């Protein structure tokens with residue numbers, strides 16, 4: 001067995017890495033990133049590596065947890081990451097409203113697990129926002145409602161699950177409790193199929209779930225001081241963990257919120273039923289405000305579509321259009337093309353390497 005197989009190494013990555021194998025570089029997966037340095041697991045063990053060489057001020061090429069890279073086995077400590085293999089998927093949010101920059105939270109993820117605590121009121125808008133980015137990432141989203149043991153009875157629990165289900169068409173919704181163990185087996189089965197990332201607000205119980213899936217206390221867990229998620233974050237780095245039942249899990253620090261980042265397609269998927277209705281409006285460019293023959297408004301009037309959903313759809317669409325307009329569209333198109341241009345990055349890295357030693 002290839003030593004990286006538990007980390008998700010497969011025939012496709014092997015093919016992707018082939019050009020670098022002949023150049024005496026090592027393949028590896030980034031298991032942690034901390035201020036420009038990352039821990040990379042390679043067939044020769046875990047090495048600490050500098051990522052600076054591959055990231056010439058391009059936020060989309062900042063090496064992040066989950067990335068597959070080629071590491072130079074020679075050189076001191078830290079070593080150098082020579083190239084970033086093209087990502088299959090990437091979860092990206094915008095860093096802040098002031099600076100329009102994307103931040104990659106996890107790469108090469110198959111399941112984007114949005115952890116939502118069943119304590120306090122369910123913030124459906126926040127779930128929709130996370131799901132838009134999850135769909136956009138290319139991963140399959142999953143909502144995990146945590147701390148089910150704190151819900152007083154089974155009927156209440158089933159209503160809460162239903163509420164989230166109607167908010168998340170096409171997305172599996174699972175309730176779990178790390179305290180009683182309910183639902184953990186189902187989650188383990190999902191997580192066994194590839195790489196999963198746990199996302200959500202601080203205190204949602206992400207690290208507790210990670211420990212439950214690991215079967216041991218690897219991640220620090222702490223009681224949150226306040227319920228609105230503004231308290232201290234327990235987890236401070238993104239960590240990639242190999243699960244005993246198969247699969248790889250990335251635990252991330254809590255996020256108070258996520259800004260959309262070019263997530264038009266993702267927003268459309270979160271509100272699939274609205275987009276479906278919109279296709280039946282009389283006018284093709286219907287804004288669903290007061291137009292005659294508007295199927296969306298008809299659905300709101302009949303009670304079929306909650307007005308909250310329509311408001312949320314409008315809000316996220318507007319936010320997304322704004323961020324897209326604000327950022328340099330040309331640059332981002334190039335970036336995207338770049339992601340798809342397999343192997344090109346490697347070639348550039350090797351040319352740079354040659355130049356460096358010339």
Ligand SMILES: Nc1nc2c(ncn2[C@@H]2O[C@H](COP(=O)(O)OP(=O)(O)OP(=O)(O)O)[C@@H](O)[C@H]2O)c(=O)[nH]1
Nearest residue numbers: 178179202203204205206207208222223234235254
């Ligand atoms: N009752 C109950 N409490 C839980 C459960 N899961 C987690 N908790 C508690 O919730 C608190 C926060 O858990 P963490 O796992 O640290 O939360 P987190 O999402 O990793 O938080 P950050 O690392 O800050 O993002 C801790 O006090 C846990 O014991 C559960 O299933 N039931």
Ligand SMILES: [Mg+2]
Nearest residue numbers: 206207234235
């Ligand atoms: Mg944590």
Ligand SMILES: [Zn+2]
Nearest residue numbers: 281286288294
């Ligand atoms: Zn309409």
